[in-house]
Amino acid sequence: MKYVDEFRNGDTASALARLIRAEVKPGRNYRLMEFCGGHTHAIFRFGVNDLMPENVRFIHGPGCPVCVLPAGRIESAIRLAEEERVILCTYADLMRVPAGSRDSLHKAKARGADIRMIYSATDVLAIAQANPERQVVFFAIGFETTTPPTAAVLKIAKAMQLNNFTVFCNHVQTPPAMMHILSAGEAGIDGILGPSHVSAIIGSRAYADCCDKYRVPLVIAGFEPVDVIQSVLMLVRQINAGEAEVENQYTRAVSQTGNQKAQxxxxxxxxxxxxxxxxxxxxxxxxxxxxxxxxxxxxxxKRFNMKEIATADIKGCICPAVLRGVNNPDECKLFGTACTPEDPKGACMVSSEGACAAYYSYGRYRETTGTT
Structure with missing residues (x-):
């Protein structure tokens, strides 16, 4: 299958890995942050880690919109559903993310709140049209990838004068978070695997200021294993040369200027x-x-005069440190015991793109089996 089989070819992956091993310098470490959770899952699912030399290490970043959403915003949505009696619509990943007092949208739904899972932003418009006597709220989240669909439904709703439809907007932006992590310097990052789908929207040039200011190279990488390995090779070569440029490995989907209509x-x-x-x-x-x-x-x-809610994460959960690249998921005392995908204590275990979910699904037996 075009754009799948050739990017999962074992011979190609092995050849690229040999080049990486030949070009890394024995006396230095290469700490590479994969910003996007999709890359984290590809790395573990396809065993990319096992092809890397010991001095190339992947650092997991905050690139999961469900994971980076603070508990207080989820609690606000729960109150909206329960106190204002709205129909609250959102994506499935968000349903089980812990909010304050170990609550969640899923638990609120079980208590009787009208909370519905949707597959597309346009589904919410259909629900609003079908329930003209009810207020319908779209709990919108995501990076730049899912922001245009939310903008589209807002524009449609205005044109339709759909008065029972509103959006609880939680769309965040990638470059500012990337710059914050680099400015903090906690993770000691030498290079970044840039996100794929986000970059298809905002374009490769969106990261130029980040690379220039912090002198860290970035390679926009596709999600397939060969994409990731080739991008690592590109980063190793930049690091060895002392360069800090934005490179685009994912040329089949990403341009310099991005999707200008979406922008x-x-x-x-x-x-x-x-x-x-x-x-x-x-x-x-x-x-x-x-x-x-x-x-x-x-x-x-604005319609419901919503206030900010400050809510602490569950005690013992190190999701915040994982999202900053400071700790690995298996360094958490709750990982794999109190915290599992069936009973998550932190957002990183819930999301299909979360680092903890990747470790649990593919990586939790690596050390016990002697792999590195």
Whole structure:
């Protein structure tokens, strides 16, 4: 199958891995952060780690929108569903993420709140049309990949004058989070595997300031194993040469300028949010978007006068440190015992892109079997 089989070819992967082993310098370490959770799962699922020399190490980043959403925002959505009696619609991954007091959207639904899982942002418009007597709120989350669909449904709702539809906007932006992690310097990052789908929207040039300011190379990588291994080779070569450029391995989907129609749609509907809290990273300036005043009638935060809620993560959970690249999931005392995909204590174990879920599904037996 084109764009699948050739990017999962074992011979190609082995050949690229041999080049990496030949080009790494024995006296130095290469700490590479895969920003996107999709890369984390590809690395573990396809055994990319096993092909790397010992001095090439993957550092897991915050690239999962479900994981970086703070517990307080989820608690706000639960209160909206239970106290305002709205129909709350959101994506499935968000349903079991722990909120305050070990609550979750899934538990609130079990208590009787009308919370519905949707597959597409347009599903919410259909629900609003089918329930004209009810207020319907779309609990929207995601990086730049899912922001354009939310902008599209807001524009459609305005054109339809759909007065019982609003959006609780939680869309965040990749480059500011990346710059924050590099500025903190906690993880000691030498290079970054840039996200794939996000980059298809915002383009490769969106990371230029980040590379220039912090002198760290970035390679936009596809999600298949050969993509990841080739991108590692590109990073190793930049690091060895002392370069800090944005390179694009994922040329079959990403351009320098990105999807300009999607960018124009986002610009029309959204504006920069002055401050937004990220799980693990704290409150970051200009790292998220909010709904413009022209669409204020469809902003759930305004219609329901929603207030910020500060909620602590579950005691013992190190998700915040995992999202900053400071700790690995298996360094958490809860990992694989109190915290499992069936009974998650942290967001990183819930999401299909979470680092803890990747470790649990593919990597938790690696050390006991003697692999590295």
């Amino acid at each position: 124009a749609l986002m610009q029309e509907v959204f504006e920069q949010r002055p401050m937004f809290e990220w799980r693990g990273l704290g409150s970051l300036p200009e790292s998220a978007v909010q709904i413009r005043s022209e669409y204020a009638a469809f902003d759930a935060e």
